[in-house]
Amino acid sequence: DVKVTQSSRYLVKRTGEKVFLECVQDMDHENMFWYRQDPGLGLRLIYFSYDVKMKEKGDIPEGYSVSREKKERFSLILESASTNQTSMYLCASSLIGIPSNQPQHFGDGTRLSIL
Amino acid sequence: AQSVAQPEDQVNVAEGNPLTVKCTYSVSGNPYLFWYVQYPNRGLQFLLKYITGDNLVKGSYGFEAEFNKSQTSFHLKKPSALVSDSALYFCAVSPGLTGNTPLVFGKGTRLSVIA
Numbered sequence: 001d002v003k004v005t006q007s008s009r010y011l012v013k014r015t016g017e018k019v020f021l022e023c024v025q026d027m028d029h030e031n032m033f034w035y036r037q038d039p040g041l042g043l044r045l046i047y048f049s050y051d052v053k054m055k056e057k058g059d060i061p062e063g064y065s066v067s068r069e070k071k072e073r074f075s076l077i078l079e080s081a082s083t084n085q086t087s088m089y090l091c092a093s094s095l096i097g098i099p100s101n102q103p104q105h106f107g108d109g110t111r112l113s114i115l
Numbered sequence: 116a117q118s119v120a121q122p123e124d125q126v127n128v129a130e131g132n133p134l135t136v137k138c139t140y141s142v143s144g145n146p147y148l149f150w151y152v153q154y155p156n157r158g159l160q161f162l163l164k165y166i167t168g169d170n171l172v173k174g175s176y177g178f179e180a181e182f183n184k185s186q187t188s189f190h191l192k193k194p195s196a197l198v199s200d201s202a203l204y205f206c207a208v209s210p211g212l213t214g215n216t217p218l219v220f221g222k223g224t225r226l227s228v229i230a
Contacts, residue, residue: 106158
């Protein structure tokens, strides 16, 4: 089974801090994704990456950056955390698939609170 | 642009009754469609996908989904609901163009199965 591991289940940080969320997958997937999930808004894509050192902006990239130095690891960075970034963050990975018909596999999420 | 609509925020059904969770989509070209389930404090789990072929797709936990091209729908169904099916369900579509195109998710439907 594919395993996507997010480093923290719960995290509390203060406004202005630089926050790192880590995600590791063990199935050699090319694609990795970061979403945030908020009630009533569903999943919103922040960034995704289809290869090492490659990144693409999603729907809501403002205030975030990402890093993918190794194929199995995709990090989400909140440059200067703000209270409106309090949310559930979900990481996912998938095979690249041509065409794009591969399911995404998700981690269990990090519930981040910014005080 | 591709989009997914889940017209019901909440679906309530009695245990043992059939359930349907609705999904409609808009995408150019051939769609690749997915259903995911999310249990409390967990990430999304893949249930099933439609790529091509038979319009009735069978997936995990006794769920199935019916692809209807003329109505651009992909409704999730189960003949007999269980209390343990209570969860948040997401429909997703891939535009199917290239290997690194992210899925587009609906906002989710909360299913409540009442004993």
